[in-house]
Amino acid sequence: MEDASAQQAHVHAPPEGFLRKYVFSLDHKVIGKQYYALGLLAVCMGMVLSWLMRFHLVWPTARIPGLELLSKAGAPGGIITPEYYLSLLTMHGTLMVFFVLTNAPFAAFGNYFLPIQIGAEDMAFPRFNMMSFWTTLVAFLVLILAFVIPDGPPISGWTSYAPLSAVGKDAGPGMGWGMNLWAISIAIFCIGSLLGALNFISTTLDLRAKGMTLMRMPICTWAWFITSCIALLAFAVLLPACILLILDRTAGTSFFIPSGLVVSDRLQPHSGGSPLLWQHLFWFFGHPEVYIAILPSMGIVSHILINSMRKPLLSARVIIYSMMSIGFLSWMVWGHHMFVSGMNPFSSLLFSFPTLTITIPATIMTLIWLGSLYGANIRINSASLFALGFISMFVSGGVSGFFLAQPSIDIVLHATYFVVGHFHMVMGVASIFGVFAGTYFWFGKMTGRMMNETLGQLHFWLTFIGTYCIFMPFHYLGLVGNIRRYSAFVNDFTGPLMPLHKFITIAALGTGAAQLVFIFNLIYSRYKGAPAPENPWNGTTLEWSIPSPPPWNNFGGKHPVIYHDPYQYDVKGSKGDYIMQDSPEPSAG
Amino acid sequence: MSSTIYQPVRTPPPALRGSLLPAARVAKVLSGAEGALQSGIWVGIFAITMSFAAFTSALFVRQGSGADWTHIALPPVLYANTLALLLSSATLQMARRAVTAVPPFEPRAVRMGLGWLMATLALGFIFVAGQFEAWRQLAAQGLYLATNPNSSFYYVLTAMHGLHVLAGIVALALVVGRIAASRAAFRKSTFEATATYWHFMGVLWLYLLLVLRTKL
Numbered sequence: 001m002e003d004a005s006a007q008q009a010h011v012h013a014p015p016e017g018f019l020r021k022y023v024f025s026l027d028h029k030v031i032g033k034q035y036y037a038l039g040l041l042a043v044c045m046g047m048v049l050s051w052l053m054r055f056h057l058v059w060p061t062a063r064i065p066g067l068e069l070l071s072k073a074g075a076p077g078g079i080i081t082p083e084y085y086l087s088l089l090t091m092h093g094t095l096m097v098f099f100v101l102t103n104a105p106f107a108a109f110g111n112y113f114l115p116i117q118i119g120a121e122d123m124a125f126p127r128f129n130m131m132s133f134w135t136t137l138v139a140f141l142v143l144i145l146a147f148v149i150p151d152g153p154p155i156s157g158w159t160s161y162a163p164l165s166a167v168g169k170d171a172g173p174g175m176g177w178g179m180n181l182w183a184i185s186i187a188i189f190c191i192g193s194l195l196g197a198l199n200f201i202s203t204t205l206d207l208r209a210k211g212m213t214l215m216r217m218p219i220c221t222w223a224w225f226i227t228s229c230i231a232l233l234a235f236a237v238l239l240p241a242c243i244l245l246i247l248d249r250t251a252g253t254s255f256f257i258p259s260g261l262v263v264s265d266r267l268q269p270h271s272g273g274s275p276l277l278w279q280h281l282f283w284f285f286g287h288p289e290v291y292i293a294i295l296p297s298m299g300i301v302s303h304i305l306i307n308s309m310r311k312p313l314l315s316a317r318v319i320i321y322s323m324m325s326i327g328f329l330s331w332m333v334w335g336h337h338m339f340v341s342g343m344n345p346f347s348s349l350l351f352s353f354p355t356l357t358i359t360i361p362a363t364i365m366t367l368i369w370l371g372s373l374y375g376a377n378i379r380i381n382s383a384s385l386f387a388l389g390f391i392s393m394f395v396s397g398g399v400s401g402f403f404l405a406q407p408s409i410d411i412v413l414h415a416t417y418f419v420v421g422h423f424h425m426v427m428g429v430a431s432i433f434g435v436f437a438g439t440y441f442w443f444g445k446m447t448g449r450m451m452n453e454t455l456g457q458l459h460f461w462l463t464f465i466g467t468y469c470i471f472m473p474f475h476y477l478g479l480v481g482n483i484r485r486y487s488a489f490v491n492d493f494t495g496p497l498m499p500l501h502k503f504i505t506i507a508a509l510g511t512g513a514a515q516l517v518f519i520f521n522l523i524y525s526r527y528k529g530a531p532a533p534e535n536p537w538n539g540t541t542l543e544w545s546i547p548s549p550p551p552w553n554n555f556g557g558k559h560p561v562i563y564h565d566p567y568q569y570d571v572k573g574s575k576g577d578y579i580m581q582d583s584p585e586p587s588a589g
Numbered sequence: 590m591s592s593t594i595y596q597p598v599r600t601p602p603p604a605l606r607g608s609l610l611p612a613a614r615v616a617k618v619l620s621g622a623e624g625a626l627q628s629g630i631w632v633g634i635f636a637i638t639m640s641f642a643a644f645t646s647a648l649f650v651r652q653g654s655g656a657d658w659t660h661i662a663l664p665p666v667l668y669a670n671t672l673a674l675l676l677s678s679a680t681l682q683m684a685r686r687a688v689t690a691v692p693p694f695e696p697r698a699v700r701m702g703l704g705w706l707m708a709t710l711a712l713g714f715i716f717v718a719g720q721f722e723a724w725r726q727l728a729a730q731g732l733y734l735a736t737n738p739n740s741s742f743y744y745v746l747t748a749m750h751g752l753h754v755l756a757g758i759v760a761l762a763l764v765v766g767r768i769a770a771s772r773a774a775f776r777k778s779t780f781e782a783t784a785t786y787w788h789f790m791g792v793l794w795l796y797l798l799l800v801l802r803t804k805l
Contacts, residue, residue, distance in 0.1 A: 124625035194636055201632045206625035232632065236639035240749075244647060247745065252735035255651060272655020272738060277647055284643075 014552050024134075026126035027552055031133050032112030033446065038137060039104035043432075045144075046095040047512050049088045053487075054505040056080040058498065060488040073173065074152050083173045085487030086155035090174075091146070093158025094182065096428065098189050099140055101293035104435045106231070107136070107196055110224035110296060112446060114200060116543045117221045119209025119560040119582075121553045124202040128195045135192030143185035146178045154179040157485070159286065162256030162278035163268075166248040170264040183246045190239035193231055200228035209542075211562030215317070216581070218541045218566040219306075222320045223299020226327045227292050233331070234288040241281035248273070279341055283334035290427050291330045294394075295323055297434020298365065301387040304441050305369060307539050308384035309376040310577055311570040314368050322361035322368075329358045339407045340414045348407040355405040359398070366395055382456025383537075386437035389464045390430050396468075397425025400475060415485075418478025421471045429467045436463070436518070443525065444532030448549045451529060455521040459514060466511025473500050540578050541566050563587075630782040634789050637753065641793065644749065648742050648804060661739045661805050664726040670719035671798060674754075677712035678791045680705045681761075681784055688768065689777065699768065706765050709787070713758045720751050739805040746797055750790070757787050 015021045025031060055064060056079075063078035074084030115123055123129045146153040154174040156165045160182065169176030204225045208217070217225070244255040248270070256278045257270035302319055306312060313319060335343065335351030369391050378384060400422040403409045413419060436459075444450045482489070482497055489497065535544040542562075546555060560582045568579035568587050579585050652658050684705035687698045724744070727733075732740040760783045767779070 124629060198629055198632050198636065202625040202629040205628050232636050233639050236636040237643040240640050240643040240647065243745070243749075247734070247741070253741040254655070254657075254735075254738065255647065255741065259655060259657070272651075272657035274650055274654030277650045277654065280650065281643060281647065 024130060026122070026130050028111050028115050028123045028126070028129060029446070029550065029554075031129050032108050032110070034133050035103050035108035035111060035136070038133075038140060039100050039108055039435075042095045042099035042103070042140065046092050046100060047515070049092040049095070051509060051512055052080065053085060053088050053092065054508045056085060056487060057489070058502045058505045060490070070147065071152050080487065082487040083155055084152070086157070086485070087153040087174050087178070089485065090155060090157050090160075090182070091143070091153045094143060094186075097158055097289065097293070098186065099136075099143075101428065101431050102193065102231075102289070103136065105296035105300065105431055105438070106224065106227050106292060107133075107193075109220075109300060109435070109438050109442070110200060110227070111196075113442065113543055114221055114224050115203060115207065116546070116550065116554055117218050117541055118204060118207060118212050119542050119555070119562065120203060120207035121555065123199045124207055125199050129199050132192045132195035132199065135188055135195065139185045139189035139192060142181055142188060146174070146181045149177050149181070151175075151177040154182050156182070159282060160245070160278075161282075162245070162248070162275045163258060163261055163273070164263065165278070166245055166256045166273075167261070167263050167268050167270070168249055170266050170268070172264075180246070180249060183242050183249065187239055187242035187246065190235040190242065193235045194239070197228040197232040197235070200224060201232065204228075209560045209562055213562075215320075216562055216565055218299075219302040219313075219316055219319055220296070220299035223295045223302075223323055226323050227295045230288045230295070230327050230330060231292050234285045234292065237281060238285035241278065241285070244281075245278065276338075276341060276343065279338050280334070283337045284331075286337060287334045288327075288330040290423075291326055293427050293431045294434075295326065297390060297431045297437075298323065298394075300434045300438040300441075301390045302369070303541075304383050304387045304437050305372070305378075306567045306569065307441075307537050308379045308381070308387070309372060309569075310379070311372070311376060312567045313372045316565075316567060319365055319368055322365045325361045326358060329354050329361070333358065336405060336410070339410045345407070352405055352407055356402070359402060359405075362394075362398060366391065366398075381440070381453060382451065382460055383437050383441035385457060385460040385464075386433050386440065389460065390433040390437060392464075393425050393430040393433055393467070396472070397422055397427070397430060401426065413478055415483050416478035417474040417482045417484050420484050421474025421478060424474070425467075425471045429471065433463075436460075439522075441537065442543070443522075443529075444536050445543055445548045445550070447526055447529075448532050449525050449527075449529030450532050450536060451525040452521050455517055455524075459517045459521065462514035462517065463511060466507055466514055469507035470504055470511060473504055476500070538576070538578055540564075540568050540580050542581055545580055545582055624778070626776075626778045626782045627785070630785050634786070637789075637793070641746075641749070641797070644742075644746060645800060648746075648800070651738050651742070652804065655738065657737060659737050659739055661727070661732060661737075661743060663801055663805070664723040666719050666723050666726065667798065667801075670716050670723070671794065673712045673715045673719060674791050674794055677709045677716065678788050680708040680712060681787055684709060685780070685784055688780065703765065703768060706761065706768070710758060710761055710765065713754060713761065713787075717751060717754060717758070720747055723747070743801060743805055746801065750794060750797055753793070754790050757783070757790050760786065 015025060015027060020026075022030060025034075052064060052067070055062070061079065064075065064080070065078055067075040067078045067080070071084060071087075074081055074087060080088070111123070111129070115121070151169070152174040154160070154165070155172050156175065156179060160179070164171040164175065165179055165183075167175075168179075171179075204217070204221070244253075247253045248255050248257055252269070254270040254273040256275055257268055257273040258275060259271040261268040261270065298319075302313065302316070306316075332354040333351055335347055336355045338351075339348045400418065404413060404419065404422060440451055440456050477497060477500060478484075480497065482494060489495070489501065532548040534547055536548075537544070542560060543550075545560065562581050563584055564579055564581050564587050566581055568574075568581075570577055571579055571587055574585060574587070579587055684702045687702035687705060724747070727740065727743065732743075734741055734744045764780050764783050
């Protein structure tokens with residue numbers, strides 16, 4: 001009887017049948033895992049694409065066996081054409097930015113843990129939640145379709161700059177239906193992300209348990225909340241941009257295509273459009289997107305570091321305020337991607353100031369992490385190692401941002417590998433390190449089994465050293481003027497750089513292979529790992545107060561009551577060295 | 590019987606009685622999902638506003654970028670449509686007053702509420718049909734989507750708004766269905782959220798009309 005009434009109070013009934021349980025599930029935990037799986041699939045594909053590119057860069061005449069099966073025109077005899085190189089580049093960027101960096105740290109972990117950490121039974125709108133995953137999956141399939149159509153994937157890069165992205169197949173292979181699929185895919189992705197962000201915001205605002213004030217939410221919940229606010233506005237701008245792009249391509253409008261444009265010896269039948277308009281709309285989304293990728297990882301890393309240090313951060317509040325100000329400032333800096341676009345140089349200056357200002361909250365956060373680590377007796381394990389690795393990557397990649405934020409320096413470096421090194425470290429690898437840290441930390445909660453620690457640490461060291469070997473040399477290449485986006489470097493000037501390129505390629509292949517350790521660990525631990533206790537890390541937040549894995553309604557029909565701030569570690573006079581958030585034990589000595 | 594349909598605060602189930610939660614809080618926990626509906630609608634409105642802000646800024650940039658910016662005369666039927674949409678907001682308010690009157694769900698009030706809701710739906714359909722007629726009138730003048738930037742923006746903005754209105758019509762139809770099938774659980778929050786959305790559609794249209802009139 002009690003069970004029945006608890007179910008009535010729940011936002012949806014317990015799932016029954018295979019489809020409802022595992023496929024079209026309304027359960028935020030299953031949806032989180034689905035997002036994770038999609039992210040994993042996309043990251044594997046994206047990584048293979050980067051291998052192909054790196055391999056071709058240093059051995060341009062070597063055959064890649066089997067590649068001709070993927071595209072006869074793009075890789076005749078298994079050798080990548082310059083155009084197909086750009087196709088791979090486009091798909092690598094699109095997969096990684098949208099389907100990995102947005103999905104894994106935000107949609108996957110956020111879906112799984114945000115409702116639990118605030119003491120809710122599910123998201124506010126479980127049906128929307130299911131829809132947002134399936135919409136995202138459709139977006140993924142539409143994008144992947146570009147590989148198999150005769151036209152091939154677009155060559156526009158993940159930023160799809162107009163006017164070439166808008167004029168159709170005159171712009172090159174893949175720019176016909178391939179580009180259409182890209183634009184449609186991203187438009188669909190926007191809808192999925194908007195639904196997701198709406199759910200995250202409403203859930204955080206309205207479904208918090210009794211006593212869970214906003215400032216008592218764990219830092220990662222804050223990060224997901226701030227990220228969803230950014231995503232809500234960012235994808236709401238990218239969607240109109242994609243609609244206008246699709247209309248330019250298919251309906252003959254001229255939003256982005258200027259008058260008198262000749263492409264492939266053909267005068268384009270358009271007039272008066274503004275190519276810069278696309279860049280403005282795209283980067284108005286695109287820069288906040290960088291923070292959509294990195295903020296959740298910042299939250300996850302803070303959450304794990306506090307647990308591993310067994311003491312609170314110097315100031316959790318300042319971390320939250322810093323994330324908020326990063327979120328706020330992210331709306332004023334999109335023009336720093338456009339310093340070389342022909343935009344008014346005075347605007348460049350205007351965009352440069354807030355860009356440099358963002359380094360202030362970023363630095364404050366870093367100093368809080370490092371200051372808290374000072375003298376801490378940190379517990380070293382795979383999760384905390386990746387959290388520390390995140391800080392390292394964030395700092396190393398972030399420092400080059402100081403240079404790029406200044407228009408005069410950016411003009412020199414913009415089209416070089418310096419930029420590639422910068423954003424891969426600070427946005428790509430750092431964010432992925434957050435995902436790895438979160439995986440090692442929460443795997444036990446999500447599956448009921450712990451991950452293998454030895455393999456985890458091996459994975460960390462190989463990945464940490466490997467990614468530095470890949471991306472650090474990019475900066476040097478850029479400084480000497482090695483241009484990016486080219487498929488081969490065969491002239492006298494770039495010839496001497498080839499040994500370094502070879503080193504990077506070997507490092508990339510090796511680091512990629514090292515990820516097999518992670519994949520193996522995931523699969524092995526899922527079935528053979530040690531059973532996970534309820535609270536393996538002696539954590540304080542609500543996810544550690546419920547069984548591993550949690551029941552379908554998270555708290556078994558109970559409504560947790562929150563008595564404490566999230567991180568009550570090292571509490572004098574308490575029974576253990578920590579107090580759970582829902583424990584009535586007083587925290588003051 | 591009618592009281593089973595409309596329950597703003599449900600009685601706490603036995604599982605929660607005597608728990609640590611005070612009664613008022615139990616009600617709040619249970620109605621959390623309903624509160625989320627209202628904030629969810631506002632979050633959605635925020636996102637839609639952002640999208641139309643993006644369209645508007647695109648319009649401003651496009652106006653300055655080419656020499657082909659012209660002027661199109663708005664089809665007069667737009668003003669009739671505007672009237673229909675504004676009237677529909679008024680009828681929706683009447684429906685809201687009837688349905689949420691005290692005592693709630695008194696059969697005569699429900700009948701009246703349903704009547705007003707049907708009027709709202711009808712006015713919504715008239716608006717959409719009128720917008721379609723405006724397209725036909727423009728097309729008759731030879732103004733299509735790709736004719737010039739002004740007509741492009743006209744079709745894009747009205748189509749986007751029209752799609753959102755259609756979504757509102759679907760939501761309203763669901764509300765009508767739930768109220769009409771008196772055995773089904775009807776949540777006041779669904780009605781309130783739909784009403785908020787519908788009024789926003791009117792406000793958004795007034796803004797768009799201003800933009801269309803002054804810029805195109």
